[in-house]
Amino acid sequence: xxxxxxxxxxxxxxxxxxxxxxxxxxxxxxxxxxxxxxxxxxxxxxxxxxxxxxxxxxxxxxxxxxxxxxxxxxxxxxxxxxxxxxxxxxxxxxxxxxxxxxxxxxxxxxxxxxxxxxxxxxxxxxxxxxxxxxxxxxxxxxxxxxxxxxxxxxxxxxxxxxxxxxxxxxxxxxxxxxxxxxxxxxxxxxxxxxxxxxxxxxxxxxxxxxxxxxxxxxxxxxxxxxxxxxxxxxxxxxxxxxxxxxxxxxxxxxxxxxxxxxxxxxxxxxxxxxxxxxxxxxxxxxxxxxxxxxxxxxxxxxxxx
Amino acid sequence: xxxxxxxxxxxxxxxxxxxxxxxxxxxxxxxxxxxxxxxxxxxxxxxxxxxxxxxxxxxxxxxxxxxxxxxxxxxxxxxxxxxxxxxxxxxxxxxxxxxxxxxxxxxxxxxxxxxxxxxxxxxxxxxxxxxxxxxxxxxxxxxxxxxxxxxxxxxxxxxxxxxxxxxxxxxxxxxxxxxxxxxxxxxxxxxxxxxxxxxxxxxxxxxxxxxxxxxxxxxxxxxxxxxxxxxxxxxxxxxxxxxxxxxxxxxxxxxxxxxxxxxxxxxxxxxxxxxxxxxxxxxxxxxxxxxxxxxxxxxxxxxxxxxxxxxxxxxxxxxxxxxxxxxxxxxxxxxxxxxxxxxxxxxxxxxxxxxxxxxxxxxxxxxxxxxxxxxxxxxxxxxxxxxxxxxxxxxxxxxxxxxxxxxxxxxxxxxxxxxxxxxxxxxxxxxxxxxxxxxxxxxxxxxxxxxxxxxxxxxxxxxxxxxxxxxxxxxxxxxxxxxxxxxxxxxxxxxxxxxxxxxxxxxxxxxxxxxxxxxxxxxxxxxxxxxxxxxxxxxxxxxxxxxxxxxxxxxxxxx
Numbered sequence: 001x002x003x004x005x006x007x008x009x010x011x012x013x014x015x016x017x018x019x020x021x022x023x024x025x026x027x028x029x030x031x032x033x034x035x036x037x038x039x040x041x042x043x044x045x046x047x048x049x050x051x052x053x054x055x056x057x058x059x060x061x062x063x064x065x066x067x068x069x070x071x072x073x074x075x076x077x078x079x080x081x082x083x084x085x086x087x088x089x090x091x092x093x094x095x096x097x098x099x100x101x102x103x104x105x106x107x108x109x110x111x112x113x114x115x116x117x118x119x120x121x122x123x124x125x126x127x128x129x130x131x132x133x134x135x136x137x138x139x140x141x142x143x144x145x146x147x148x149x150x151x152x153x154x155x156x157x158x159x160x161x162x163x164x165x166x167x168x169x170x171x172x173x174x175x176x177x178x179x180x181x182x183x184x185x186x187x188x189x190x191x192x193x194x195x196x197x198x199x200x201x202x203x204x205x206x207x208x209x210x211x212x213x214x215x216x217x218x219x220x221x222x223x224x225x226x227x228x229x230x231x232x233x234x235x236x237x238x239x240x241x242x243x244x245x246x247x248x249x250x251x252x253x254x255x256x257x258x259x260x261x262x263x264x265x266x267x268x269x270x271x272x273x274x275x276x277x278x279x280x281x282x283x284x285x286x287x288x289x290x291x292x293x294x295x296x297x298x299x300x301x302x303x304x305x
Numbered sequence: 306x307x308x309x310x311x312x313x314x315x316x317x318x319x320x321x322x323x324x325x326x327x328x329x330x331x332x333x334x335x336x337x338x339x340x341x342x343x344x345x346x347x348x349x350x351x352x353x354x355x356x357x358x359x360x361x362x363x364x365x366x367x368x369x370x371x372x373x374x375x376x377x378x379x380x381x382x383x384x385x386x387x388x389x390x391x392x393x394x395x396x397x398x399x400x401x402x403x404x405x406x407x408x409x410x411x412x413x414x415x416x417x418x419x420x421x422x423x424x425x426x427x428x429x430x431x432x433x434x435x436x437x438x439x440x441x442x443x444x445x446x447x448x449x450x451x452x453x454x455x456x457x458x459x460x461x462x463x464x465x466x467x468x469x470x471x472x473x474x475x476x477x478x479x480x481x482x483x484x485x486x487x488x489x490x491x492x493x494x495x496x497x498x499x500x501x502x503x504x505x506x507x508x509x510x511x512x513x514x515x516x517x518x519x520x521x522x523x524x525x526x527x528x529x530x531x532x533x534x535x536x537x538x539x540x541x542x543x544x545x546x547x548x549x550x551x552x553x554x555x556x557x558x559x560x561x562x563x564x565x566x567x568x569x570x571x572x573x574x575x576x577x578x579x580x581x582x583x584x585x586x587x588x589x590x591x592x593x594x595x596x597x598x599x600x601x602x603x604x605x606x607x608x609x610x611x612x613x614x615x616x617x618x619x620x621x622x623x624x625x626x627x628x629x630x631x632x633x634x635x636x637x638x639x640x641x642x643x644x645x646x647x648x649x650x651x652x653x654x655x656x657x658x659x660x661x662x663x664x665x666x667x668x669x670x671x672x673x674x675x676x677x678x679x680x681x682x683x684x685x686x687x688x689x690x691x692x693x694x695x696x697x698x699x700x701x702x703x704x705x706x707x708x709x710x711x712x713x714x715x716x717x718x719x720x721x722x723x724x725x726x727x728x729x730x731x732x733x734x735x736x737x738x739x740x741x742x743x744x745x746x747x748x749x750x751x752x753x754x755x756x757x758x759x760x761x762x763x764x765x766x767x768x769x770x771x772x773x774x775x776x777x778x779x780x781x782x783x784x785x786x787x788x789x790x791x792x793x794x795x796x797x798x799x800x801x802x803x804x805x806x807x808x809x810x811x812x813x814x815x816x817x818x819x820x821x822x823x824x825x826x827x828x829x830x831x832x833x834x835x836x837x838x839x840x841x842x843x844x845x846x847x848x849x850x851x852x853x854x855x856x857x858x859x860x861x862x863x864x
Contacts, residue, residue: 042862042864122709145500208828212783250854
């Protein structure tokens with residue numbers, strides 16, 4: 001590099017820095033703080049991608065959550081080696097659309113990951129998540145070995161005081177929680193709170209030490225930036241796997257979006273025909289001030305396409 | 306004049322020969338690599354390769370013939386190999402046998418008394434034919450006894466099985482370590498390198514290290530002593546090699562009796578006769594071509610057997626052999642002794658097989674058995690039951706290498722003496738994936754028969770048992786249901802219990818014995834577990850209550 005080139009670069013970088021500072025207020029206007037306008041968005045009556053387009057627009061667009069250059073981790077529920085039609089795993093069309101929104105918002109890297117129950121490669125492949133993520137420019141991050149997990153202290157937890165947590169949960173700038181709503185044999189319902197069990201290594205500890213309490217305490221570590229509950233095809237019995245004769249599906253064509261993980265689950269419990277209080281971990285999480293379960297006092301925007 | 310005399314110099318005659326040894330080296334390494342990729346690689350390519358290449362091996366093919374009859378494609382493979390051995394000698398040992406290639410690599414360049422456990426030819430023959438006889442006797446008795454015996458002697462001696470265990474139990478951990486190093490480096494560049502899943506199994510690791518290591522050390526000192534004195538496959542092929550149409554020829558007129566070839570022969574096929582002449586025992590020769598490369602005068606070459614060589618090879622040194630009455634009687638005596646030995650071995654084999662067969666005495670109950678009463682180990686779907694499985698498995702661990710969840714683990718004592726090293730379903734390590742049929746696809750012996758996914762879902766390899774007193778729902782009063790959550794068939798469901806809790810309930814009509822529940826159960830002393838079935842049964846497959854998604858009863862938002 002000669003002196004001339006050096007000076008040239010100084011000017012370019014200097015101008016860029018000044019430009020960036022000038023741009024900042026504009027960006028702030030674009031990214032209007034979403035939670036001031038609406039607490040929860042419920043959308044119904046379209047394809048999963050259309051539901052998301054409408055829902056995220058109501059929350060001020062993906063730019064409210066993802067800043068240019070950030071790393072985004074998307075946590076769907078792809079725990080079972082099952083085709084999307086079984087309704088056991090997050091709809092791949094939704095995963096793809098979320099990744100596309102993140103990329104448009106300028107995310108540097110987008111990862112999709114889950115600590116699966118069936119063998120991980122089969123799950124990533126058979127659920128359609130891998131194909132969807134790759135098509136939209138995200139990477140599938142492995143989560144099948146303890147080497148990807150780090151010990152984390154959960155502040156304020158009574159039982160789940162520490163856990164081995166996936167590095168993306170700890171390091172990603174933005175975490176988007178994308179569960180599918182299902183009946184669940186253990187907890188009666190799985191959605192946003194329960195989905196975060198898939199970023200932890202030792203799930204048996206949960207079951208052994210008090211499942212509901214552990215599920216409720218985990219977000220004390222970190223709350224997702226955004227929760228998107230896929231309630232397009234809803235498994236109403238025979239969950240969470242849906243491979244037995246007991247499985248039954250309902251075509252609800254819904255989606256719930258909220259920054260508040262407890263509110264999202266409270267709304268989801270209603271779709272399954274429960275009261276939020278019927279699902280043990282929802283009131284516990286509410287008492288831990290992780291969110292609000294009283295839907296009547298929340299600003300809920302309902303959109304029908 | 307000077308130039309002519311140089312080319313005629315016998316020392317230079319050996320130079321400029323075709324690189325026949327390199328054909329063996331390249332093919333051997335290629336086969337070795339294909340085996341390594343088939344066992345330890347990934348993807349559909351690895352599975353296809355493993356399925357293909359393991360079927361070229363004699364040991365598993367023989368077992369498959371016993372299972373499928375002579376209509377089996379394994380029969381054609383064995384006939385092709387035996388037939389080509391009669392034509393060309395033990396080419397199988399030269400490069401198709403991966404354990405042979407490893408031993409060849411391990412062999413020193415020069416060795417003394419290589420390839421034979423005992424130098425005395427009679428004793429050495431007694432060992433190798435004796436071992437072959439014992440294997441044959443055990444296999445015969447076991448197959449006559451309707452698959453209730455043991456293949457333990459074959460499992461310990463078969464080269465393919467031993468090679469498979471070396472790959473899976475010794476080399477795979479090394480690959481895992483290299484993969485981990487690559488993973489650590491890749492993180493510096495924010496690249497994604499998936500880690501290999503490996504659950505260490507120290508007893509099996511050390512047992513294989515001891516066995517494989519012993520052969521390696523032996524090969525380092527004395528060449529292919531395993532191939533020369535122990536391998537039952539080699540001994541059988543040696544019978545063909547003795548009379549093969551093509552073999553290594555020794556030209557007695559060219560030979561200077563320097564003995565360089567003797568010291569490079571890894572199987573001890575080259576020996577000095579009483580008057581110092583060197584002769585080749587074609588039945589022992591594994592066609593490694595070391596001697597041809599070593600001979601400074603080019604007295605050795607691979608080619609069509611001459612009459613003189615035929616006589617020499619069958620009778621040692623003398624080329625002026627005249628059959629006599631004495632020779633004939635000697636031969637007859639040897640044959641009758643052989644028959645007596647074979648009958649004795651068959652009886653011995655029968656006794657051993659009978660001793661191993663009942664299983665009640667030697668079949669060890671699951672060591673980590675979670676049940677109150679110790680129970681039987683489970684064998685993979687497609688194996689039809691413990692006795693059939695242990696009688697047909699050659700312990701190559703190819704299924705272990707390909708099992709996606711790691712439930713199929715190498716055993717040491719789980720089946721007792723009769724099933725040393727044979728794979729067992731270990732539900733502490735994993736569970737049998739509902740949609741997976743991989744073990745049956747790759748098994749080369751027919752011990753695990755191939756199944757379609759639909760067939761597999763109907764086979765019961767074990768039965769679920771629930772011990773309520775250990776369940777966290779009862780002991781701690783908290784919700785659980787990890788077992789019901791993972792059960793693919795609803796053989797475990799949840800029924801109402803006190804205090805708004807649900808308790809697991811089992812239905813063995815639906816249970817396939819996959820062990821998902823046992824694997825998931827969070828209690829150290831498992832509250833729910835699988836009891837293996839000695840003979841596999843059938844599970845009911847129920848049609849779904851609702852096959853298609855229904856339209857919801859209530860329209861609109863419920864909140």
